[in-house]
Amino acid sequence: MSLIRDLAEQIIAAHRNDELCIPIPQFTPSNPPPRIDNEAATDHYELAGALAAIHMGFIESDAKVLGKAWSRMAQGDGGFNAQKWPNRPEHFDLLPWTRNMNPNAFAECPTRLGLYGVMPDADWVKRMVDAELPTVQLRFKSDDRSKIRKQIKEAVAASKDSKTLLFINDYWEQAIDAGAYGVHLGQEDIATANLDQIRTAGLRLGLSTHGYAEMAYADRFCPSYIAMGAVFPTNLKMMPTAPQGLGRLYQYAKLMSHYPLVAIGGIDEGSIHAVSKSGVGSVAVVRAITQAKDPRAAIKHLQELMQ
């Protein structure tokens, strides 16, 4: 175990200043780190990579995926180098083929979806279409099926013959019926949605991810875009992981650069420039638009800052 600990310490030391670590509670005998050596790990690098990741504040599922990535990277390079960080699709065993060669790929969408407004109702969607926002999502939450249908119908009508691409959050069946451009689903939503139906209907599919394990899982579906977040704290949604921060976002964007990417969560005028520099082609915001004194002016400013 001491060799593994030594390798893990080298990784942590090499990446201390990369903004990949997020604060985690101090591990103590009564609060021990998750065990990462209890499965059939194939080599020291896998265990060391996972151990380092746990101590850098990655959740257990991400640490396991990272451990395997460290192992593949060391094998591919013919040796271990703590200064590197796994960031290539083959390190994470992502699909080897391109979208064009994958019969199960979802319909393509632009690589750069630009400023992406996630809006609470169809009236907000209309305002965004009028402001010529390139991408908008209707994220209307309700248990009332007729209200949902009406909201989706209005939002689709507003975006028809416009410059705006409209994604519908969650309600994939109604989105197909209404002829929306695309659907956005979270990881839990994938379990219950009929993805074949969405694909066959030709709708684009965006998937949420919150870390390495979810990105690797999302890749199996070859969605139209992958959303990554929350980058910063947000009070609009309970997130399954801590805010990921810019350091991780930059690594995620490098790894998934063959997909159209969307960054989301707590992004505002103060951060959108740095977020865009990660390489994502789109930045999704809620409050930066809906809580702005002048939403149109905010959109213009946010778009300028994204350049």
Ligand SMILES: Cc1ncc(COP(=O)(O)OP(=O)(O)O)c(N)n1
């Ligand atoms: C662009 C974008 N990214 C992430 C989400 C969140 O989706 P999900 O995890 O399914 O959560 P809900 O939005 O359904 O509460 C999103 N909507 N859009």
Ligand SMILES: Cc1ncsc1CCOP(=O)(O)O
């Ligand atoms: C829907 C959603 N999914 C991840 S973060 C988020 C909300 C983002 O809202 P804001 O941009 O106001 O932080």
Ligand SMILES: [Mg+2]
């Ligand atoms: Mg959802």
